[in-house]
Amino acid sequence: MGMLDHWHPMLPAKKLRRKPVGVKLAGVPIALFRTASGKIGALNDICPHRRMKLSQGEVVGEKLMCRYHGWTFGCDGQGESPGTPKLQACASNFEAREANGMIWVKSKESNPKFPEISMPGWFHMCTLEHTIHAPLEVSMDNFCEIEHTPTTHDVFGYELDRMRDVTVRFEQTENTVRVINQGPPKRLGRLLNVLVGIKKGWVFNDDWTTHFSPLYTIYDHWWSDPKDPTKKSKVQWRLFMFYTPVDENLTRVTTWSYAKSFWPLPIHGGIWPFRGVMRKKLDYEMKLDVDIVNNLASHDVNLEGMKLSRFDKALALNRERINKVYRGGTEQAKSSRTELQLAE
Ligand code: FES
Numbered sequence: 199m200g201m202l203d204h205w206h207p208m209l210p211a212k213k214l215r216r217k218p219v220g221v222k223l224a225g226v227p228i229a230l231f232r233t234a235s236g237k238i239g240a241l242n243d244i245c246p247h248r249r250m251k252l253s254q255g256e257v258v259g260e261k262l263m264c265r266y267h268g269w270t271f272g273c274d275g276q277g278e279s280p281g282t283p284k285l286q287a288c289a290s291n292f293e294a295r296e297a298n299g300m301i302w303v304k305s306k307e308s309n310p311k312f313p314e315i316s317m318p319g320w321f322h323m324c325t326l327e328h329t330i331h332a333p334l335e336v337s338m339d340n341f342c343e344i345e346h347t348p349t350t351h352d353v354f355g356y357e358l359d360r361m362r363d364v365t366v367r368f369e370q371t372e373n374t375v376r377v378i379n380q381g382p383p384k385r386l387g388r389l390l391n392v393l394v395g396i397k398k399g400w401v402f403n404d405d406w407t408t409h410f411s412p413l414y415t416i417y418d419h420w421w422s423d424p425k426d427p428t429k430k431s432k433v434q435w436r437l438f439m440f441y442t443p444v445d446e447n448l449t450r451v452t453t454w455s456y457a458k459s460f461w462p463l464p465i466h467g468g469i470w471p472f473r474g475v476m477r478k479k480l481d482y483e484m485k486l487d488v489d490i491v492n493n494l495a496s497h498d499v500n501l502e503g504m505k506l507s508r509f510d511k512a513l514a515l516n517r518e519r520i521n522k523v524y525r526g527g528t529e530q531a532k533s534s535r536t537e538l539q540l541a542e
């Protein structure tokens with residue numbers, strides 16, 4: 199399996215109207231279009247005639263018409279030339295579907311399970327997109343450790359002077375990597391502690407699992423009483439974060455954010471009126487992550503030569519699975535395979 203063989207969220211569905219849109223997946227340009235009947239088409243964004251970008255064309259009924267000489271192509275890639283009707287022309291096509299407010303794309307050859315993004319009873323706060331100028335693995339590395347949270351984040355994570363008390367556990371299967379952290383939380387201020395329902399002496403928990411077809415992580419964040427873990431904060435979050443390789447040096451992160459309030463209040467436990475603020479806050483925190491990764495001195499995927507800490511084990515575990523599932527044993531996969539010694 200290669201990168202194109204997994205379902206990737208490519209574009210917010212509301213951005214695909216009557217005009218086609220050009221996107222890129224693993225370096226491959228793709229023209230997305232919505233036909234008159236509402237079907238989604240995804241064709242290689244190069245006209246087989248004389249290489250015009252098909253995304254520059256227009257939708258005519260159930261077909262996409264090339265801007266240059268007016269050849270038309272269906273969702274299955276079959277083309278017709280008005281001037282040479284007997285000519286067989288075919289644009290390579292991809293499978294596309296609309297789900298969870300996004301257009302998703304994968305190659306025709308594979309048959310992976312479609313990822314499930316749903317949280318019955320929880321409130322969908324927002325779906326956000328961010329682009330990082332770094333390869334897939336390096337972008338993911340930031341979202342798979344919490345050692346950066348004291349210096350990078352406002353609300354999420356831990357304090358630098360108490361990082362030594364934060365515990366980290368890893369669990370792995372062939373297809374998943376799970377990381378569980380617990381420790382004294384950030385000092386948030388009285389108002390936020392009251393609103394979120396955090397008591398003195400409680401710990402911050404984050405527990406996340408990364409899946410590899412496609413590449414995404416499900417994060418759970420909450421505060422709890424260390425003596426009785428069933429006592430939890432009144433507000434909890436779940437994020438579904440998808441990492442899409444645009445090309446070798448560009449990664450798009452698509453995040454679905456759900457929240458649950460256990461306050462006995464109307465309109466989703468009283469969080470509905472805060473959705474705008476929470477959306478802005480998450481967007482802000484994500485941009486801090488993006489800025490960190492963009493400013494790394496090197497975007498080399500290889501971990502060799504780094505001095506890694508006890509929090510960094512997921513970096514290697516993720517790479518093993520990405521190499522297998524996404525990179526299919528290519529040269530780059532081999533060069534980034536490495537045995538690591540982690541400092542305790
Ligand atoms: S280049 Fe597309 S029709 Fe000629």
Ligand SMILES: [Fe+2]
Pocket residue numbers: 340341346347350351487
């Ligand atoms: Fe972060």
